[in-house]
Amino acid sequence: MEHDETAPEEKAPHRRRWARLYATYVTLRWVSLLGSILLVFVVVTALGGGVIASTWARVVLGAAAALAIPWLLRGRLRQLVARRMGRARREGAQPRRAQERSDRGRRVGLGGSWFLVTVNTATLALLCLGFCDDTGRALRRRGDWFLGEADGWLPRRYRDGVSRLGSYLERFDLPPEARGVLADAARPQPAVAARVEVAPPPENFEGPPPPPPVRQPVWFHPLAGPRRHMPPSAGCRFGAHRPGRRPPECELGHCGVDMLRPTGTPVYAVYDGVVEKLVRDEKRGKLAGKFVVLAHKEGKVLTSYVHLHSIPDDLALGMEVRGGETVIGTVGKTGTKRSAPHLHFAVAIRRTERWKKYIDPEPLLMFWRLPEPGPAPSEVVASLSPSTTQPGTAISTP
Numbered sequence: 001m002e003h004d005e006t007a008p009e010e011k012a013p014h015r016r017r018w019a020r021l022y023a024t025y026v027t028l029r030w031v032s033l034l035g036s037i038l039l040v041f042v043v044v045t046a047l048g049g050g051v052i053a054s055t056w057a058r059v060v061l062g063a064a065a066a067l068a069i070p071w072l073l074r075g076r077l078r079q080l081v082a083r084r085m086g087r088a089r090r091e092g093a094q095p096r097r098a099q100e101r102s103d104r105g106r107r108v109g110l111g112g113s114w115f116l117v118t119v120n121t122a123t124l125a126l127l128c129l130g131f132c133d134d135t136g137r138a139l140r141r142r143g144d145w146f147l148g149e150a151d152g153w154l155p156r157r158y159r160d161g162v163s164r165l166g167s168y169l170e171r172f173d174l175p176p177e178a179r180g181v182l183a184d185a186a187r188p189q190p191a192v193a194a195r196v197e198v199a200p201p202p203e204n205f206e207g208p209p210p211p212p213p214v215r216q217p218v219w220f221h222p223l224a225g226p227r228r229h230m231p232p233s234a235g236c237r238f239g240a241h242r243p244g245r246r247p248p249e250c251e252l253g254h255c256g257v258d259m260l261r262p263t264g265t266p267v268y269a270v271y272d273g274v275v276e277k278l279v280r281d282e283k284r285g286k287l288a289g290k291f292v293v294l295a296h297k298e299g300k301v302l303t304s305y306v307h308l309h310s311i312p313d314d315l316a317l318g319m320e321v322r323g324g325e326t327v328i329g330t331v332g333k334t335g336t337k338r339s340a341p342h343l344h345f346a347v348a349i350r351r352t353e354r355w356k357k358y359i360d361p362e363p364l365l366m367f368w369r370l371p372e373p374g375p376a377p378s379e380v381v382a383s384l385s386p387s388t389t390q391p392g393t394a395i396s397t398p
């Protein structure tokens, strides 16, 4: 017994080192294998999610890209290399032993897991470096599609990470048609200049009156701070699945973003402009319920505020509004069937009377100033009298 105990003690440090090295190797192998499979699954399903609405079809697509295709490729490569080596042998010296022939396939190598890691890493490099703009946009919009509405510590961390990665890859630049009119909206908004008190002219002053201080319009988020409200999940973002015929730029149908807020939360005009459409009659608005459309920059930019609970009585067609100051309505769920109260907010570029194109407002909302918080939602609801019906035009794309 004593004799047996001394031997392992001497070998132990040596063995322990090897065991540790082996454990590190196995861990590295598993982490890189699972990590590369998951990353390819997320990236490919986010990209395909722009045209595929079905969950199962997305899962099949992701599994095919991350597992099936590399596996088939490996089989094909093995075949190819084995055939090449076989031919080389036949042309050269005859194989000396039968054993050598049977070993051929094994010596060709292409170890399963490392091959999968290599192919998946190459796929990721191709998608993230070669098509970084599209991949980034898809990750930002749909990188969390499989989480649904899940909201916990881990889903929140995941959403935050994937949206950061997506935004980094996307390096958002405006669609070409929006560059001319929205260049100022796609960068952090300047602090609003304090109101300038103009001193009255001296009594014996003669000449033209001094010009009034020029108001520099600034883009504002439609919902007040202090928290910046953004679409919380893939189903609320631009391009998410919605039934019915929709403009092609809206991918699977959602032409704006949905931001969940309690009923009665004030909604602000995002920029100086005029009221272009106004529907107070829920039935007339159909799926949009009560809604307001504002025209900015001589009508070249349109912003829509949909599913409103109420619209102030003094808001009328053609009326001028001020960005971040004029409350154009309150958050509600008019026109929806089962949804929680939310603001559907959309931005469109208009060139001609009939040519209109929606753009994704989410990257812009990141930059826009937050309006100063106004009264509590309950006070706003109480102060508003029941809405009356006014003429307006229904839109078909809530």
Ligand SMILES: [Zn+2]
Residues within 6 Å of the ligand: 254, 256, 257, 258, 344, 345, 398
């Ligand atoms: Zn919506």
